[in-house]
Amino acid sequence: MNYSLQVAGRSCVVVGRAAEELPNLLPQKRIIVFTDRTILALHPELFAGREVVCMEQGEEHKSLQSVEMLCRELVARNADRSTFLLGVGGGIVTDITGFVASIYMRGIAFGFVSTTLLGNVDASVGGKNGVNFDGYKNMIGVFAQPQFVICDTSLLATLPPRELRAGLAEAIKSGIIGDATLFELIEQHTFESLCRDEELLSRIVLHSVKLKADIVSRDEREAGERRKLNLGHTFAHAIEKCTHAMNHGEAVAVGIDLIAQIAHYRRMLPSTALDRIHALLLKMGFEVQPPVPLEDLLKALTKDKKSDGNNIHVVMPTDIGRCTVETFTHDKFAALACQSLCLK
Numbered sequence: 001m002n003y004s005l006q007v008a009g010r011s012c013v014v015v016g017r018a019a020e021e022l023p024n025l026l027p028q029k030r031i032i033v034f035t036d037r038t039i040l041a042l043h044p045e046l047f048a049g050r051e052v053v054c055m056e057q058g059e060e061h062k063s064l065q066s067v068e069m070l071c072r073e074l075v076a077r078n079a080d081r082s083t084f085l086l087g088v089g090g091g092i093v094t095d096i097t098g099f100v101a102s103i104y105m106r107g108i109a110f111g112f113v114s115t116t117l118l119g120n121v122d123a124s125v126g127g128k129n130g131v132n133f134d135g136y137k138n139m140i141g142v143f144a145q146p147q148f149v150i151c152d153t154s155l156l157a158t159l160p161p162r163e164l165r166a167g168l169a170e171a172i173k174s175g176i177i178g179d180a181t182l183f184e185l186i187e188q189h190t191f192e193s194l195c196r197d198e199e200l201l202s203r204i205v206l207h208s209v210k211l212k213a214d215i216v217s218r219d220e221r222e223a224g225e226r227r228k229l230n231l232g233h234t235f236a237h238a239i240e241k242c243t244h245a246m247n248h249g250e251a252v253a254v255g256i257d258l259i260a261q262i263a264h265y266r267r268m269l270p271s272t273a274l275d276r277i278h279a280l281l282l283k284m285g286f287e288v289q290p291p292v293p294l295e296d297l298l299k300a301l302t303k304d305k306k307s308d309g310n311n312i313h314v315v316m317p318t319d320i321g322r323c324t325v326e327t328f329t330h331d332k333f334a335a336l337a338c339q340s341l342c343l344k
């Protein structure tokens with residue numbers, strides 16, 4: 001069964017099979033597909049007869065250099081304003097494809113087939129596109145909506161367990177910020193049973209996409225409510241800046257656990273909810289101890305891109321399915337984090 005929803009009134013997200021949906025969604029135009037070598041090798045059926053450009057893999061290639069290389073490739077292939085860019089891959093492929101499409105000839109149309117759980121539940125949906133810069137995550141980029149995103153959970157069968165788990169961190173985040181049913185759905189399973197159940201994964205994706213579609217439709221450019229989607233990301237981005245030992249989802253899991261402890265310390269989050277968050281992260285196999293000293297994380301997060309001058313917007317969970325965004329000065333947040341976390 002395929003489901004489709006709209007984001008911001010103009011981007012269609014389909015949770016379903018790419019092979020079935022692509023012919024209906026692709027325009028009758030010249031299509032150039034951006035992907036990486038792993039996806040090309042794993043899912044050749046998605047590329048048959050298409051013009052394909054492969055990008056380098058890995059977070060270190062989510063860079064302006066890759067954008068430049070891909071723009072050069074488009075010029076060499078005489079791509080013009082009427083060309084449609086299709087990004088097939090995980091969050092790195094879709095972030096870069098969306099950014100290149102948004103700037104090439106001042107913007108050409110684009111769409112995605114998302115091939116990872118992290119892409120399905122977060123990265124490929126909502127119109128954030130961009131690259132890292134000087135060690136800062138997603139520092140250079142644009143808001144631009146893809147015409148469509150296909151979240152194909154059948155493609156997740158080839159995903160390494162570590163990557164699947166990373167996506168689960170963002171789904172757990174979605175449950176905490178606004179969908180208690182989603183949180184309970186994940187709670188009822190083990191990581192191993194979840195990995196094998198495509199139907200269940202589709203339900204998890206659908207819940208996450210619905211929540212994100214609603215939030216983004218109300219606040220596309222992150223002036224307020226969209227900040228909620230950054231639960232756990234204040235610490236996660238700091239972790240990713242300090243070390244490559246964790247992938248994004250793993251860092252988000254640590255960040256969620258830390259911020260839940262802080263919210264509990266401030267009496268905003270009941271003990272039962274804190275315990276459930278902690279227990280679910282452990283049950284799904286996440287490491288919840290920060291991989292670097294807290295002082296290093298606090299130093300790194302003063303450079304978080306979500307900070308606003310000397311202020312930082314932090315998402316505090318207040319229950320399973322509820323959260324609030326608070327603004328702190330960096331110093332005040334660092335002091336609060338030290339009180340709540342260091343003195344244990």
Ligand code: GLY
Pocket residue numbers: 122123125126128226229230
């Ligand atoms: N990943 C957070 C957002 O799309 O706003």
